[in-house]
Amino acid sequence: MNQIDYEAFYNEVGASNGWDFSRLKCTSEEAKWDLYQEVVKLSRKSDLMLDIGTGGGEAILSIADCALLLVGIDLSTGMVDTAMKNITKAGRSNVRVLQMNADKLDFPGRFFQIVTCRHSAFNAQEAARVLEHGGLFLTQQVSENDKLNLKQAFGRGQAYGEKPGSLKERYIAELTEAGFTQIEAMEWNVTEFYETAEDLIFLLKHTPIIPNFGQQPEDFGRLEAFIKDHKSERGIATNAERFMIKAQR
Template identity: 60%
Template sequence: MNELEYKNFYERVGKLNGWDFSKVKCISEGVKWSFYYEVTQRCRKSDLLLDIGTGGGEALLSIAGSALLLVGIDDSVGMIQTANANLYKSKKSNVRFLQMNADKIDFPENFFSIVSNRHCPFNTNEAARVLEQNGFFLTQQVSEDDKFNIKQVFGRGQSSGLRDGTLKNKFISELNESGFSDIQSFEFDAKEYYKTYEDLVFLLKHTPIIPNFGKSDDDFALLDKFIEENRTSKGIMTNSKRFMIIARK
């Protein structure tokens, strides 16, 4: 999936669903942290928090009580429309959602106490510019070996061809160059068990795990093959591999 294809995909998913996977029935074993819990542990009630790539805002709204003001930005019109609809339903008064590109964040220098970012691109120089001195930057990203057995069956997938750890090392290097210090990284490789065929279809249609899933005549036959090979008593098994980086300015 090239950059334009991904942007169009992200826009479509944003309008339809945001990043809401609450209806997907899945059991996870081996998850070592909850990302937005880690964000809240570094928040004070007086802090201003920026969430880069906020998607439909579901996660940011769930931690609204952790800071004075929380701002979620996303480059997708569809995602921000969904985020603002979610904000309206939530009746939270200290959260704002704005369409904005992560490469050009339209806020002053040293404005935010905390900057968070989950599963999307970010610009380390811009994150450093808008973060106050001694402020925290946290990001969680999808590792290259995520959903490894699904990608093997399909013969394609997100980050295919990249050695596991490539993205983590790239981001750490960029954070160093942007002036961050005390950079720590963490990883987990958890087992996931999806309950039904429909749960897997929803996942694949609303994420870029298998680019353009459903457009190839073979995709559903390959999905049947994957399910047959990975069905267990707990559900249909795959893996969720993540890394998290926490850095201080």
């Protein structure tokens, strides 16, 4: 693709629903764990679960059988609207979604048995308040060195240049201060392969990996050079790095 083609596709995906990643063709090495698979293992059918930053609700809908009630919250009106449509389409009566700020959870104290948060900010004090004694908090977050070769190619990026592990350490400290115990952290770093240039552009346009991707004149040239240097038979290679924290109230 030449620069005109890249810009045309960039403009096309910019007008689309950027939170629907189902069209993105990407394969990866097997990760050691997945947040919501871990939730399924630890939950009981009688549990009430809160999911912070639930987005379009696809994740909690996929595990709706694991709990009595699953409540997702998101700050974005658009995400809440999408989630409500997805819930209606799925026909799940035990899944709810609300527009709410994670810094001020509008729920009674000790209301939930499980609180989860994937790739979204959370308030440890508020999570502790709404969890019953013995309840579980689980979060999966993006590590600083995620998509490292892309950030190096562009000279900028989400958490680029920050000390690896600093976000994990900050969250552990905040959870400890909020009164959580038995805090465990796990990490994984796997290679991802994006099938086409369009897939990679879609990712960059609809995530904060490269801030303001496409708005600098050099961006498409940098992307072309990156693809040339990292393309293989399996696709365009980069990495996904995540950490998970589990804690008990």
